[in-house]
Structures are given as structure tokens and as C-alpha cells.
Amino acid sequence: MPTIVFEREHKTLDVLPGTNLRKAALKSGIHLYSPSWRVFHANLRLGPLSFPCAADVVAIEGKGVNARTDEEEMLIAGRYLVKRKVTPDLRLACQVSVTGDIRVTTRPARAIDRAETKRAVQFALVIGFFSLAMLVTFALIALDLVSKL
Numbered sequence: 001m002p003t004i005v006f007e008r009e010h011k012t013l014d015v016l017p018g019t020n021l022r023k024a025a026l027k028s029g030i031h032l033y034s035p036s037w038r039v040f041h042a043n044l045r046l047g048p049l050s051f052p053c054a055a056d057v058v059a060i061e062g063k064g065v066n067a068r069t070d071e072e073e074m075l076i077a078g079r080y081l082v083k084r085k086v087t088p089d090l091r092l093a094c095q096v097s098v099t100g101d102i103r104v105t106t107r108p109a110r111a112i113d114r115a116e117t118k119r120a121v122q123f124a125l126v127i128g129f130f131s132l133a134m135l136v137t138f139a140l141i142a143l144d145l146v147s148k149l
Contacts, residue, residue, distance in 0.1 A: 002064055005103045006030055021065075021096035021104070022056055032056040032093050032106055053094040054079060059108040060091050064100020081124060083116035 004013045004024065015024050025032050033055050054075040072095045076086050090108065 002098050003101045004098060005101075007103060007105045009106065015098055017099050019098050020094065021058070021091075021098055022053070022093040024098070025093060025104075025106075030106065032058065034107055053092060056093040057090055057108065057110065058093050058096075059087075059089045059105040060096065060102050061089065061104075062100060062102035064098060064102045065091065066095075066097045066099070069095070077113070077116070081117065081120050083113045083120055084110045085113045 001014045002017055002019070004015060004021070005011075006013070006025070009030050011028065011030060013024055013028055022032060057076055068091060072092050073086055075092060076084070076090050078084050090110070093104075
């Protein structure tokens with residue numbers, strides 16, 4: 001049976017092969033989320049809409065897990081303006097199937113990727129400026145139509 005060692009919590013779990021890391025941790029009372037994210041964690045798939053978990057980032061030592069996907073790597077880096085550096089040991093607990101012995105560090109420190117964050121902020125500014133310009137254009141068209149009535 002695979003063994004999961006949680007470093008910060010000083011707990012050891014014996015699980016069946018193929019067990020989901022998030023479910024095993026939450027079942028044993030281990031918090032994977034920071035206090036602010038405990039309310040908002042979700043892992044939902046509603047038809048074409050998908051709300052994958054992205055707050056349960058853990059650092060894993062050991063080879064007893066499935067491979068990381070590109071989508072998981074993108075979620076670890078961050079979905080919003082602040083982008084973080086992704087190291088090979090970082091994983092999302094909801095995406096990990098345990099197949100062998102591993103050591104897990106919950107809520108690891110993650111460095112901010114300044115270049116990617118700057119690019120994301122610049123993109124958001126361009127989209128914001130374009131949206132504002134379109135809103136002003138539509139407002140002017142609406143005022144012109146109202147004044148002609």
C-alpha cells in the first residue's frame with residue numbers, strides 16, 4: 001500500500017493505489033487550502049463549463065504519482081493577473097492519483113513570475129482600454145439617436 005507523508009502536519013496515511021490525494025487529505029482532516037480559499041474551493045464540471053480546482057497546490061517528493069498535464073501546469077501558474085513560477089514538484093492535489101510512496105508539503109511557498117505577470121497585466125489593460133472605447137462609442141451613438149427623436 002502506498003504511504004503519504006504530510007510534512008507540515010506530521011501525519012502519515014496508508015492509502016490504496018489510485019487514491020486521489022485531495023480526497024485522502026480532506027478525509028483525514030488535513031487542510032490543503034489557505035484559510036481564505038477554504039470557502040471558495042471547487043472542482044466542478046457542468047457540461048461545457050468547467051471550474052477546476054486551482055487552490056490546492058502541494059509540493060510532492062517521490063515518483064508515486066501520475067504525470068502532470070499541461071492544463072494542470074497552467075492552473076498552478078495562475079489563472080488571473082498574478083502568475084507564479086512552476087517548479088517540477090508542484091502539483092494540484094485534486095489531479096494527483098497516488099500509486100507509490102510520496103512526501104507532501106501543503107501550501108508551499110511559490111515565487112511570482114514577474115515577466116508573465118507583467119504580460120498578463122498589459123493584456124488586461126489593452127482589453128480594458130478597448131472595452132472602454134467601445135462603451136464610449138456606443139454611448140455616443142445612443143445619445144445621437146436620442147437627440148434625433
